[in-house]
Amino acid sequence: MLREENQLFGLAGAFVLLAAVAVMLAAPARAGSWAVSADFTILGFAGVWLVCAAVATYVVQRALPSHDFYLLPLTYLLTGWGIILIWRLTPPFALRQTIWLVIGTAAMLGIVLLPGDLRWLRRYRYTWLFAGLALTALTLVLGVNPSGEGERLWLGCCGLYLQPAEILKLLLVVFLASYLTDRRDLLFQTRPGLLNPLPRNESLVYFLPMLVMWGFSTLILVSQRDLGMSTLFFGVFIVMLYLASGRWEYVAAGVVLLALGAVLGYGLFDVVRLRVEAWWNPWADPSGRSYQIVQSLIAIAAGGLFGAGAGQGAPTLIPVAHSDFIFAALAEEWGLIGVLAMTALLGAVVLRAMRIAAGATGAFGQLLAGGLGALLGLQTLLITAGVVKLLPLTGLTVPFVSYGGSSLVSAFCLVGLLLRLSAMNDQPARPNEL
Amino acid sequence: MTAPINRLTILLGAGFLAVALAAGFWQVIRGDDLLQRGDNPRRALLERRVPRGQILDRNGQVLADSAGQPGAWVRHYPDPNLAPVLGYVSPLVGSAGIEAALDPVLHGDTGLDPFTIYWRTSVLGLPPPGRDVRLTIDLGVQRAADTALAAYTGAVVLLDAQTGEVLALASHPTFDANDLDSHWADVVNNPAAPLLNRATLALYQPGGAIEPVIIAGALQARLATAQQIFDAADQAVIFDGQSLNCRTPPTHSNLTLTDTLSLGCPAPAAGLGLTLGTADLARLFTQFQLFSAPALSIPTVAPAADQASVFTNTALAGIGQAGLTVTPLQMALVTAALARHGQMPVPQLVMQIQNAAGGWVSTPSRAPTPPIINPAFADQVKAMLPGGLQATAITSSGGKTLAWYLGLSPFDDPKVVVVVLLEDGDPRSAKDIGDVVMQAAH
Numbered sequence: 004m005l006r007e008e009n010q011l012f013g014l015a016g017a018f019v020l021l022a023a024v025a026v027m028l029a030a031p032a033r034a035g036s037w038a039v040s041a042d043f044t045i046l047g048f049a050g051v052w053l054v055c056a057a058v059a060t061y062v063v064q065r066a067l068p069s070h071d072f073y074l075l076p077l078t079y080l081l082t083g084w085g086i087i088l089i090w091r092l093t094p095p096f097a098l099r100q101t102i103w104l105v106i107g108t109a110a111m112l113g114i115v116l117l118p119g120d121l122r123w124l125r126r127y128r129y130t131w132l133f134a135g136l137a138l139t140a141l142t143l144v145l146g147v148n149p150s151g152e153g154e155r156l157w158l159g160c161c162g163l164y165l166q167p168a169e170i171l172k173l174l175l176v177v178f179l180a181s182y183l184t185d186r187r188d189l190l191f192q193t194r195p196g197l198l199n200p201l202p203r204n205e206s207l208v209y210f211l212p213m214l215v216m217w218g219f220s221t222l223i224l225v226s227q228r229d230l231g232m233s234t235l236f237f238g239v240f241i242v243m244l245y246l247a248s249g250r251w252e253y254v255a256a257g258v259v260l261l262a263l264g265a266v267l268g269y270g271l272f273d274v275v276r277l278r279v280e281a282w283w284n285p286w287a288d289p290s291g292r293s294y295q296i297v298q299s300l301i302a303i304a305a306g307g308l309f310g311a312g313a314g315q316g317a318p319t320l321i322p323v324a325h326s327d328f329i330f331a332a333l334a335e336e337w338g339l340i341g342v343l344a345m346t347a348l349l350g351a352v353v354l355r356a357m358r359i360a361a362g363a364t365g366a367f368g369q370l371l372a373g374g375l376g377a378l379l380g381l382q383t384l385l386i387t388a389g390v391v392k393l394l395p396l397t398g399l400t401v402p403f404v405s406y407g408g409s410s411l412v413s414a415f416c417l418v419g420l421l422l423r424l425s426a427m428n429d430q431p432a433r434p435n436e437l
Numbered sequence: 438m439t440a441p442i443n444r445l446t447i448l449l450g451a452g453f454l455a456v457a458l459a460a461g462f463w464q465v466i467r468g469d470d471l472l473q474r475g476d477n478p479r480r481a482l483l484e485r486r487v488p489r490g491q492i493l494d495r496n497g498q499v500l501a502d503s504a505g506q507p508g509a510w511v512r513h514y515p516d517p518n519l520a521p522v523l524g525y526v527s528p529l530v531g532s533a534g535i536e537a538a539l540d541p542v543l544h545g546d547t548g549l550d551p552f553t554i555y556w557r558t559s560v561l562g563l564p565p566p567g568r569d570v571r572l573t574i575d576l577g578v579q580r581a582a583d584t585a586l587a588a589y590t591g592a593v594v595l596l597d598a599q600t601g602e603v604l605a606l607a608s609h610p611t612f613d614a615n616d617l618d619s620h621w622a623d624v625v626n627n628p629a630a631p632l633l634n635r636a637t638l639a640l641y642q643p644g645g646a647i648e649p650v651i652i653a654g655a656l657q658a659r660l661a662t663a664q665q666i667f668d669a670a671d672q673a674v675i676f677d678g679q680s681l682n683c684r685t686p687p688t689h690s691n692l693t694l695t696d697t698l699s700l701g702c703p704a705p706a707a708g709l710g711l712t713l714g715t716a717d718l719a720r721l722f723t724q725f726q727l728f729s730a731p732a733l734s735i736p737t738v739a740p741a742a743d744q745a746s747v748f749t750n751t752a753l754a755g756i757g758q759a760g761l762t763v764t765p766l767q768m769a770l771v772t773a774a775l776a777r778h779g780q781m782p783v784p785q786l787v788m789q790i791q792n793a794a795g796g797w798v799s800t801p802s803r804a805p806t807p808p809i810i811n812p813a814f815a816d817q818v819k820a821m822l823p824g825g826l827q828a829t830a831i832t833s834s835g836g837k838t839l840a841w842y843l844g845l846s847p848f849d850d851p852k853v854v855v856v857v858l859l860e861d862g863d864p865r866s867a868k869d870i871g872d873v874v875m876q877a878a879h
Contacts, residue, residue: 033486039508242445249441289476297476303463304471305479317479334460342460350453357446361439369438373445380449384456391459 005064008072012060015076016053019083022313023049026091029314045090048101052083055108062112063422071359071425077352078403078418082107082411084345085329085404091314092325092332096406103408107415114419121423125367128181135174138167139223146227156229157409168232169409173416175217176239176378180370183247187366190248228274231397235382237261242377246360246370282395295322299331299390310338325406327398330390346387349402352418353380359425372424375417478528480544483564485510490543490567492523492535494576495604495788501536503567512536517613518583521634522574522606522735522786525614530621533632535572538734539787543567548793571789571797573602581877582607585870590629591840591859592636594769595874598845598854600802601773601782603733604878606766608635637737640762641858644830645684646841647757648706649775649818652694654721655709656814663817666691672704676758676831684829684864695821701828701864703756710755718754724809725771726781727763734786737766757830769856772843775822776851779808779815823848825871827864842867846875853878 023045031039056079063070082104090097117123124131138158146155147164157164183190190210217240221233241257268275277292285293285300298321305316318324318332325332334342356376363369382399389396400410402417463471471477488503488510501523504513512526524534532540541547545565546554557565582593582605595605612624612631624631633639655661670692673680684701697705710718719742722728728742740762753759766784774781783806789797808815825844832839840862845851855875857867 033508246438246441246445249438289474300463301471301474301477301479303460304468305477306464307468308465317482320478334464339461339464342464343457346453346457346460350450353449353453354446357442357449361442366438369442373438373442377445377449380452384449384452387456388452388459391456391463393455393459 005068005072008060008064008076011073011076012056012079015080015083016056018080019052019087020049022084022087025313026087027314029091029312033315042094044094045087045097048086048090048097049083051101052079052086052104055079055104056083059108059112063115066115067422067426069426070422071355073351073355074418074421074425077348077355078415081345081348081352081403085401085406087313088329088332088336088404089325089406091336092319092329093406096325099408100406100411103411106408107412110412111415111419111422114416115422120427121367121371121420124177124371125181125184128178131174132171132178135167135171136223138165139171142167142227143223156227164408166407166409168229169407169413170416172232172235172239172378173375173413173420175236176243176374177371179217179240179243180367180374183243183370184365184367187247228272229398230268230274230278231385231399234261234397235378235385235399237264238381238385239374239378242381243370243374246373246377247366278395278397282389282392285392295328296392296396298322299324299328300392302331303334303391306335306338306341308339310334310336310341312336326400327386327396327405328390329401329405330387333404345404349379349383352402353383355425356380356421359421363424364427368424368427372421375421379414379417475531480540481526481528481532484512484526484544484567487545487564487566489526490545490791491569492543493569493571494574494579495571495602496575497571498576500572500574500576511616512614514614516576516580516583517615518607518609518611519574519579520611520614520631521608521636522572522603523614524735525617527617527621529618534634534735535570535786539570539790542570542790547790565793568791568793570787570791573597573604573785573788574606575604575878578605578874578877579607581605582870582874583609585873586857589859589862589866589870590635591857591862591867592634592639592765593855593857593870593874594636594765595853595855595878596769596773596782596784598773598776598851599780599782601770601784602788603784603786604853605874606636606786608633634735635858635860636765637731637733637735638764640738640740640764641839642830642832643757643761643763643768643828644839644841645701645703645706645757645828646768646826646830646843647761647763648698648755648828649822649826649843650721650725650727650771651706651709651713651755652698652821653725653775653810653814653818654713654717656817657811658713658717660712661694661709663694663821666693667697667705667708670697670702670705674703674707674752674756676753676756679831681756681758681831684827698821698826699824706755707752708755711752713755714751715749718751722761725774726809727761727767727771731764731766731770731784733766733784738764739767757828765856765858768841768843768858769854772845772854772856773851774809775815775818776845776854777815778812779810780805780812781809819845819851825868827868829864837861838863840864840867842871844868844871844875846879 027041027045031037031041060075086097086100089100142156142158147157148155157166221236225233241253244253269279281293281296285296289297302318302321313336316335318335321328321331353376356372360369360372363372379402382402385397386399386401388394400407402414491499492501494500500519501514503510505511524536526532526536545567549565557563586593586607586609593607596603610629610631668691671683671687673682681703687700728739730737730739750759770781783803787800789799792798828841830839840859842857844855846853853875855871857871859867
């Protein structure tokens with residue numbers, strides 16, 4: 004097991020280092036002359052990445068010998084590729100992303116090294132969630148946007164910016180997993196009769212705390228016009244209800260509610276209307292409101308099968324390509340091959356989360372791993388489907404890859420939790436717990 | 438909980454597959470459509486790395502080249518007045534004119550197989566170098582035209598009457614295609630419409646300038662002869678509430694067709710229009726190819742043939758005040774046909790193109806087309822135009838007067854023809870401009 008992990012890690016390292024050299028040589032290659040000197044900073048970032056990955060692998064192998072050995076190589080391959088893409092798009096942001104990579108690695112290792120099992124997460128679920136909510140609510144008052152204008156979703160201090168919603172989304176999954184595990188029997192007991200899948204009247208009351216918590220989260224996000232996060236929260240909520248109950252009715256109801264919400268949002272919020280219109284017919288206003296999506300589609304088209312080559316395309320033409328539109332930048336320079344590879348890598352992380360969920364011994368572990376996997380999968384789908392014009396755009400990051408400190412740290416925490424859960428699977432099952 | 442987890446896994450997997458398929462759809466199936474959009478600057482951006490080909494005049498003088506250094510080549514036009522011909526090329530606003538029409542040559546793709554282009558552009562990162570183009574434009578004549586036209590709104594076209602080569606094509610006001618991105622908004626919003634090529638794309642009321650065509654039609658229909666005397670030739674023609682008189686009042690009343698042309702008397706041509714009738718006029722204008730856009734490398738237009746208003750009033754059609762409108766380029770071709778025994782040349786703007794090996798390939802010369810009119814009649818009409826033809830036209834909008842001048846030189850065996858159009862000018866100035874430009878062509 005550990006040997007396989009080391010081999011996978013070797014492959015990831017080789018890929019990231021080669022890609023770093025390629026993207027570094029892109030500048031002289033573009034000019035066609037060595038008079039234009041290569042910028043060596045990317046090698047430094049790749050070096051820091053290598054150290055982080057090596058330390059993380061070493062520590063995790065020591066602390067959790069039976070952890071899922073796909074997760075770490077996948078995580079680091081994606082983050083390394085992400086730093087290279089960001090460096091190519093907006094070089095100064097690669098430094099910040101590398102700093103966040105160090106912080107994220109530390110956070111992940113912190114979760115991995117915490118003594119005991121994950122009972123502390125379950126026990127204090129309200130505390131965690133309230134802390135997350137409080138931080139998020141704080142952005143309503145103190146919120147800023149580091150890029151100057153736009154939705155103010157960040158809390159800033161001393162040059163570092165935190166997007167509390169990124170932490171809140173993890174805490175919400177933890178809360179839901181914990182609550183659903185404890186109240187599962189009460190929540191989903193049904194009246195006798197096949198045709199009546201609705202919960203008993205008396206069990207409806209047990210839905211309340213959950214609905215209130217989820218409603219709070221969504222309310223804050225909606226009042227901030229954070230479309231992507233509120234959609235993601237809703238999706239994760241529905242998925243976890245489905246996982247806990249096994250009933251497709253929740254999914255059906257969720258889809259109907261989502262459609263209703265979309266119609267309402269279309270009528271009430273300009274943001275929603277603009278996004279939907281830019282999605283439905285971007286060609287109507289290609290130089291105005293749908294400039295970004297049209298330029299993104301052109302960039303994707305410019306990639307073709309094999310891409311323009313690392314550093315050889317012109318993805319900087321897409322506004323804010325390093326964040327929401329990193330997938331389009333990838334498509335231009337790495338082609339369909341790169342898109343398939345990255346989609347497969349992200350899909351593989353989700354798949355591993357689902358394997359961990361399926362193999363978990365307790366309901367909490369199953370729900371937590373499944374919820375985290377769903378969170379990762381839905382977030383990836385929402386943003387990538389938006390970039391390829393399958394769905395309206397919701398401003399989210401591609402996990403591990405996009406520029407964004409909170410997003411990266413949150414993704415690393417998620418991996419840390421998954422590593423813990425995967426390591427518990429092989430331990431002898433203990434009654435009643437996890 | 439295993440079954441829901443498995444179903445969820447399958448659902449998410451299907452979502453990832455859908456994203457991959459959609460990316461493939463845009464990259465492979467819709468790729469070419471998207472890349473050809475005007476707001477895709479990638480092709481133009483490549484030319485910062487590898488310079489675009491030069492555009493030269495017929496004597497090898499540079500009309501457009503790429504200035505700067507590798508990695509930062511910028512398109513440069515030494516003579517900005519040539520913008521109506523050369524157009525522009527920019528990553529931001531797209532391209533037009535010769536820059537657009539000959540883009541595959543100037544960019545360097547023509548004649549290379551797609552694999553070579555892919556290999557050089559994407560793998561080596563060094564697109565094939567652009568290749569040069571030599572136009573029929575004569576920079577000296579062109580400068581004369583631009584200088585003469587500088588104070589006016591209008592157009593000048595000077596053709597080699599025999600070959601159809603465009604030696605000068607000017608349209609004013611014009612714009613500076615250098616550093617166009619920085620002043621694009623001004624150019625677009627300018628009410629004087631500097632982006633409009635008035636020589637090839639603007640349809641003007643022909644007015645008296647159409648009369649040689651009407652007379653040719655009358656001659657070939659045996660409705661008139663060159664020596665025929667028209668009594669009451671100085672009678673006014675009523676158009677749109679105003680009476681049109683001879684431009685120069687005649688000293689005697691019995692005028693020949695030659696006299697009416699040089700004095701600018703509308704009545705005889707109105708009468709001929711009336712006698713020819715709707716069907717013959719339609720045939721005549723088709724015969725002089727007034728309904729077909731001339732085939733030039735840069736865009737041209739022609740009026741629609743099916744405009745009912747063109748012929749409803751045949752008397753006004755005879756004096757060019759009915760629905761028919763023409764471009765100065767079309768009038769230049771008509772003049773060339775009358776000057777060269779009925780042989781209408783095909784206009785030509787591109788003389789030579791550089792091939793991948795660096796040699797010059799001439800544009801294939803076109804096989805002579807049959808005369809559009811019996812040479813005898815063409816010669817008779819030409820004989821009526823010893824000093825060229827000055828004419829005016831009244832526009833439907835606000836009664837603005839257009840001034841036309843059709844000139845041929847030398848008169849005995851015309852080598853070049855010139856057409857000058859001035860918006861809101863007088864025919865005398867048009868003639869002066871035309872004569873100066875023809876002078877420069879000799």
